[in-house]
Amino acid sequence: MSQMAPPARKHYPKKKRLLYQELQDLPTKYSVIALSKMTKVRATQLMAIRKKFRNEIKIRIIKNKIAIRAFEKLNGVPGIEHLSKQLEGQCALMFTNISPFRLNLIFAQNKVFLAAKGGDIATKDIVVPAGNTAIAPGPVLSEFKVANVATRIDGGTIWVAKDTVVAKPGDVISTQLASLLSKLNVKPIEAGIAVNFAIAEGLIFKEQDLKINLADYKDELVRSFNQALSLATEIGYITPETVKPLLVKAQQQARSLASEAGYITPDLAGFVLSRAQGKARAVAGKAKEKGYAVQ
Numbered sequence: 444m445s446q447m448a449p450p451a452r453k454h455y456p457k458k459k460r461l462l463y464q465e466l467q468d469l470p471t472k473y474s475v476i477a478l479s480k481m482t483k484v485r486a487t488q489l490m491a492i493r494k495k496f497r498n499e500i501k502i503r504i505i506k507n508k509i510a511i512r513a514f515e516k517l518n519g520v521p522g523i524e525h526l527s528k529q530l531e532g533q534c535a536l537m538f539t540n541i542s543p544f545r546l547n548l549i550f551a552q553n554k555v556f557l558a559a560k561g562g563d564i565a566t567k568d569i570v571v572p573a574g575n576t577a578i579a580p581g582p583v584l585s586e587f588k589v590a591n592v593a594t595r596i597d598g599g600t601i602w603v604a605k606d607t608v609v610a611k612p613g614d615v616i617s618t619q620l621a622s623l624l625s626k627l628n629v630k631p632i633e634a635g636i637a638v639n640f641a642i643a644e645g646l647i648f649k650e651q652d653l654k655i656n657l658a659d660y661k662d663e664l665v666r667s668f669n670q671a672l673s674l675a676t677e678i679g680y681i682t683p684e685t686v687k688p689l690l691v692k693a694q695q696q697a698r699s700l701a702s703e704a705g706y707i708t709p710d711l712a713g714f715v716l717s718r719a720q721g722k723a724r725a726v727a728g729k730a731k732e733k734g735y736a737v738q
Contacts, residue, residue: 542643
């Protein structure tokens with residue numbers, strides 16, 4: 444006897460129905476939809492972001508299957524199908540009119556550092572700083588030894604002899620090292636919200652696309668401005684920014700031309716006479732070389 448398929452579900456909890464409806468409405472009201480994976484994100488961080496930007500960013504912790512089904516019914520939201528493919532694990536969606544780049548910068552400014560756990564991956568050099576640990580000597584000394592951290596005992600406490608790198612980027616942090624770092628109050632694991640994927644007016648942005656080094660960006664803007672100013676000044680293109688350097692350049696060229704022509708004005712008299720005197724001395728020097736008497 445063949446087994447009958449279970450009947451299709453007709454009723455869903457109210458919370459799921461409301462989420463489904465929101466995920467159909469919100470994408471049509473905002474120009475940017477951003478996805479964040481909730482790995483190592485604390486509830487307090489999420490609450491702080493929600494409170495600070497409650498009028499600018501709508502944040503929803505989603506059920507992936509509900510979101511995928513809601514997005515399948517959406518029309519007129521370019522790129523939504525690509526966003527659906529990124530929904531894995533615990534996810535949050537953010538609906539806003541803030542650009543994905545600025546959104547990522549906002550989240551970067553609200554990151555915290557957490558204590559390491561065994562199995563965590565180091566994202567940068569983890570350093571045990573030199574100085575007094577305020578820890579009494581005992582079995583913990585073996586943990587320092589395993590981590591290759593040089594120590595000494597002074598005044599009844601353990602002192603770290605020098606700054607010591609105990610893990611490099613990509614290293615897996617052992618349970619024993621995590622325990623030592625916790626005792627030393629070293630919190631090396633960066634945690635916070637990040638934009639892992641975003642769509643904005645049909646454009647798709649991956650996580651790497653949204654990482655901006657503001658210092659490098661500022662330097663590039665300054666360099667580009669200086670190059671543009673130099674070019675505009677060279678070709679005599681007048682703008683509010685080039686008026687002053689163009690006037691300085693014109694004055695310098697006028698002085699040079701006037702002095703070359705021997706044209707004397709109150710401003711140029713000293714310069715012209717000094718130049719003429721220099722030329723006269725040069726002629727006198729040449730005359731002496733040829734045996735002429737110079738008075």
